[in-house]
Amino acid sequence: MYLNVLIIDDSEDDTLLLVRELNKNGYVLQFERVDSLAALEKALEQHHWQLVIADHTLPGFNSTDVLDRVKKSGLDVPIIIVSGTIDEVVAVNAMKSGANDYIMKDRLARLIPAIERELRDVETRKARNQAEQALSHIAYHDSLTNLANRSLLNDRLEQGLVRARRDNTLLALLFVDLDRFKIINDTFGHVTGDMLLQSAADRIRKATRRQDLIARYGSDEFVILMENLESRNEAAAVAQNIIESLLKPFNINRHEMYVGSSIGIVFSRDCDGRGEMLIRKADAAMSRAKSLGRNKYQFYVAELGDESESRNQLEQNLYQALARAEFELFYQPQVHVETGLLRGAEALIRWRHPTLGLVPPAQFIDLLEETGLVLPVGEWVMKTAAQQWSDWLQSGLISERHVISVNISSYQFRGADLVFSVGNILAETGLPAHMLDLELTEGTLMEDTLLSQQILQTLKEMGVNLSIDDFGTGYSSLSYLKKFPIDYLKIDQSFVRDLINNEDDAVIASAIIGLSHNLHMKVIAEGVESHEILQFLAGRKCDIYQGYHFSKPVPTSAFSDILHAEQKQIQAMG
Numbered sequence: 001m002y003l004n005v006l007i008i009d010d011s012e013d014d015t016l017l018l019v020r021e022l023n024k025n026g027y028v029l030q031f032e033r034v035d036s037l038a039a040l041e042k043a044l045e046q047h048h049w050q051l052v053i054a055d056h057t058l059p060g061f062n063s064t065d066v067l068d069r070v071k072k073s074g075l076d077v078p079i080i081i082v083s084g085t086i087d088e089v090v091a092v093n094a095m096k097s098g099a100n101d102y103i104m105k106d107r108l109a110r111l112i113p114a115i116e117r118e119l120r121d122v123e124t125r126k127a128r129n130q131a132e133q134a135l136s137h138i139a140y141h142d143s144l145t146n147l148a149n150r151s152l153l154n155d156r157l158e159q160g161l162v163r164a165r166r167d168n169t170l171l172a173l174l175f176v177d178l179d180r181f182k183i184i185n186d187t188f189g190h191v192t193g194d195m196l197l198q199s200a201a202d203r204i205r206k207a208t209r210r211q212d213l214i215a216r217y218g219s220d221e222f223v224i225l226m227e228n229l230e231s232r233n234e235a236a237a238v239a240q241n242i243i244e245s246l247l248k249p250f251n252i253n254r255h256e257m258y259v260g261s262s263i264g265i266v267f268s269r270d271c272d273g274r275g276e277m278l279i280r281k282a283d284a285a286m287s288r289a290k291s292l293g294r295n296k297y298q299f300y301v302a303e304l305g306d307e308s309e310s311r312n313q314l315e316q317n318l319y320q321a322l323a324r325a326e327f328e329l330f331y332q333p334q335v336h337v338e339t340g341l342l343r344g345a346e347a348l349i350r351w352r353h354p355t356l357g358l359v360p361p362a363q364f365i366d367l368l369e370e371t372g373l374v375l376p377v378g379e380w381v382m383k384t385a386a387q388q389w390s391d392w393l394q395s396g397l398i399s400e401r402h403v404i405s406v407n408i409s410s411y412q413f414r415g416a417d418l419v420f421s422v423g424n425i426l427a428e429t430g431l432p433a434h435m436l437d438l439e440l441t442e443g444t445l446m447e448d449t450l451l452s453q454q455i456l457q458t459l460k461e462m463g464v465n466l467s468i469d470d471f472g473t474g475y476s477s478l479s480y481l482k483k484f485p486i487d488y489l490k491i492d493q494s495f496v497r498d499l500i501n502n503e504d505d506a507v508i509a510s511a512i513i514g515l516s517h518n519l520h521m522k523v524i525a526e527g528v529e530s531h532e533i534l535q536f537l538a539g540r541k542c543d544i545y546q547g548y549h550f551s552k553p554v555p556t557s558a559f560s561d562i563l564h565a566e567q568k569q570i571q572a573m574g
Contacts, residue, residue, distance in 0.1 A: 003027045006043055008054035008066055009082075010035040014105065018053060018082065025112045037061050037069065044073045050122075051115060056083035056090065056102075067098045076125065078118035082111065142216040144194055145201035153215035153223055157275035160227050164268045171268035172235035174224040175282035176204065176242060179260040179294045180410065181220035182372065184447070187414030188255065195252050200259065203248075207241035223279065232267060232299070239263045239297035247295060255448050262290035263297040270300055290366060317353065318367055322377055326352055329384055330553035333562060334405065334524060334546045337537055342566055343544050344403035344437070347385035348553045349377070369411055378412045383425045388556065390431040397563045403465060405437040410444040414451075419458050426462075433463030437488070441469050445484060453483055460485040467524070471512060482519060489516045493527025493547070500532050513540045 003022070009015050015033050022029055032047070034040050035058060043049075052070060056063045063081050070079055081094050081102040091102040100121075101114045140152035148156070157173070164171040178200060185193030197220065204222055205214055213225040224242075226235055246261045264285025271278045281300045289298035321327060331345040351359040368374040389404040412418055426433055438459065445452040445468070456466055467488035468481075491512050499505040509525070516523045525537050528547030537545060551562065 001027055003029055003051060004047065004049050005029055005031040005051045005053060006040075006047070006049045007031055007033045008035070008040060008052065008058065009033060010055070010058050014055070014084075017105075017108070018111070021108050021111055022115075035059065037065060040066065040069055041073075044069065044075065049075065049077050050119070052077055052079045053082055054079060056081055056094070063094055063099065064097055067094070071098055076122060078115070078122060080111070080114055080118070082108075145198055145216050147201055147205075147222070148213055148215035150215065150217060153213065153217065153225065154275055156213050157225055157278065160225060161268055161275060161278070164227065169227065170229040170231070172226040172229055172232070173266050173278050173282045174226065174235060174239055174242075174297075175217070175264040175266075175279065175286040176222040176224065177262050177286050177290065178220040178246070179262055179290070181259055182369070183411045183414055184257055184259065185220075186372075186411070188253075188257075192252050192255070196250055196257060196259070199250050199252065200246060203245040204242055207245045208238055212238070217279075223282070232265075235265050235267070236297065236299075239265060243295055243297065255451075256446075258443065258447055260295045262286050262294050264289055264300060265297055266300040291362070318351075318364060318371065318373060321351060321353075322373070322380060324354075326354070327377065327380065328352055328555065329381065329388070330555055331559040332546055332553040333551045333559070334403075334544050335550050337534070337542050337545055341570075342402060342562070344398075344405065344435075345559060346405040346407075346439070346546065346553075347381060348407075349381050350553075369409065372411075374409050374411045378409055379421055379425075382406045382421070383429065386425050386429040386431045386436060389435060390429040392560075392563065393431070393435070397560065397567070400432055400435060403435055403437045404431075405439050405467065407439045407469065408444075410441070410447065413440060413444050413455065414447070418455065419462070422459065422464065423462060426464075434465065437465035437467055439467045439469040439490065442471065449483070456485050486521055488522050488524050488544075490524040490526055491542075496525050496527040496533060496537075496547070497529060499536060500530070506536070509537075510540050513537075513542050517541070 005022070007015050007018060009018075012033070019029060019031065032043055034043050037060070052066070054063050054066045063083075067079060070077065078100045079098065081091070081099050082105055083102070084105040094102055100118045103110050103114060140149060140155075141147065142149045160171050163169065178197075181193070181196070184196060197216075201214070201216065201222070204224070208214060208224055209226065211227070215223045215225070217223045224238070226238065229235060242263060243261055246259060250257045250259065264282045264287070266278055266282040266285060268278070271281055285298045285300040289296045292298065328350050330348045330350050332348060333345050334343040335341070336343050349361065351361075351364055353359050368377055385404050385406050389398070389402070392398045393400070393402075408418070422436070422438070425431075426436065445456075460466060465487045466485060467490055468484075468486055469490045470492040471489045489512060491509055495505045495508045495512075499509050513523050522543040524544040524546060525542050526546050528534055528537065528545040528549045530549055533547075534545060534549055554562070
């Protein structure tokens, strides 16, 4: 057995006796003899010793000094006093001071059993410490990402707040929420979701400072604790780094996935309370960032506290809204540019809250996705719109040329039951498939292009129309666009509303129209609010328009009036 031994003795002969005794019992030694405190301290710094053997009385110092020096070094190493002149009282005091054993030089037969015992004790302590460290790591770290967990975050946050107030330094808390993670997790399964979380955690780690604490706070939520900031800009820079990093595609199991993130930032000087209060405020700021369009960061301001409370209340009410029949559909007409006749309408959900009145979609659409309610609510929208359209068809108010457009969220599109759900609804309502138009965003289709192509092809074979909504604001990849069986491109209203005054918007709108026609697709322009815009679109052979110039979204009864008016117009022409 190899053994690194530090021998503290002023006698070379006594040292050789010790070495021979150890060699005789099978130990292969690497040893050093020192006989001064200076040499002792140097030896303790330069080598890792497994055993210290010390004489009691040495020139200028004794074993008590040795024990003190070893203790200060922090080494967990057995110390055995071997002396020819030590009485029982001294020996007992030495044991109390930290010596593991004392042996008289004329009784070296006791040395080997003592060494073996102490080396076993060291290994036992080492194993116990490793086990305790492992348990401590498990207790304070997330098993999936190996980041800090809530317990460690809360502990470090409270300590950090104490330091920040004591030293008048700046502390920041960043609350990071992955956008669209739930959709991916539900679509591809938890194994893929876990791999995505690990990759996201790694990117967040690389985007932060080395000294920052990163914790996994929830399923797809992370919190970063930043201390000793020079300015608020440091926190903003880290937040931006995280956003940019998470915007890049993730390649998981040969699937290209996009998530993105929304980040709330709060500073210690904005909060007089405990760490829990800081986390809540950072969460409120994150919710504001998400509501502003995602892939943004937002600093906490006082008004967000009330807003967060209101949002939580709205979320609770949302769970009951469907059961209480508080949702209703509005319809916005879609009109043929050339003839001025209705192509149909887009079905748009509205929430008529019993006390708040008509809640704007911007306030609850994100909540539908976050809570998972987008699936049952999305199916309700499709079924209600299809049933209404079928009823109007049976009554003769519309014909089979009229199309009802329904928005399909990413969550619905990735769900395993979309094709089944569409088929079921068409069968139940009796609506011809070609009268249903499903609108999807570019982002939805680009999450997994191969899967998207398969789903779209199946839907196309059923006979429904397919549209890409908000075209121009996402990826606009021509290489993929030509592979999808798309019937319509909808020009996003951001390129339409100001195209008369904005040359860039005019060029983009014209290009999309030309592109669509070359790919044998028709074009729907959203946000048409004036006759001048309509004339511009007509000059570029745009097919269909939608906007306030013709009508805002209206309730069922009002849209019925529009249908009646068109019937009279057609009869008068005829």
